[in-house]
Amino acid sequence: MTGVLVAAAVGVTGVGGATAAQSSPHEPARQDCRTYSSVKECGQPKLNEKQQQCVTAATQQGMTERRATVECRAFA
Numbered sequence: 001m002t003g004v005l006v007a008a009a010v011g012v013t014g015v016g017g018a019t020a021a022q023s024s025p026h027e028p029a030r031q032d033c034r035t036y037s038s039v040k041e042c043g044q045p046k047l048n049e050k051q052q053q054c055v056t057a058a059t060q061q062g063m064t065e066r067r068a069t070v071e072c073r074a075f076a
Helices: 002-021 049-060 065-075
Strands: 033-036 039-042
Touching: 033 065, 039 065, 049 065
Parallel strands: none
Antiparallel strands: 033 039
16 A cells, blocks of 8 residues: 555656756756766767777777767877
8 A cells, every 4th residue: 555655656746846857948958968087078079080999999898888988088
């Protein structure tokens, strides 16, 4: 019974929460930003050939593509 009440409460607040999460016309749109190794990158950076090769090598070694993109753009 408690699980049903919790699920109902989450469902009700989820609807209102989705509306509240939308940005208003007065707020800037959120950018896709991330920071790795003290380097902040927003959006999808353009990589040259050497940087793209670095990303490929880093992801093959287990690094996430998002992190590899930032670090290779900064250090390659």
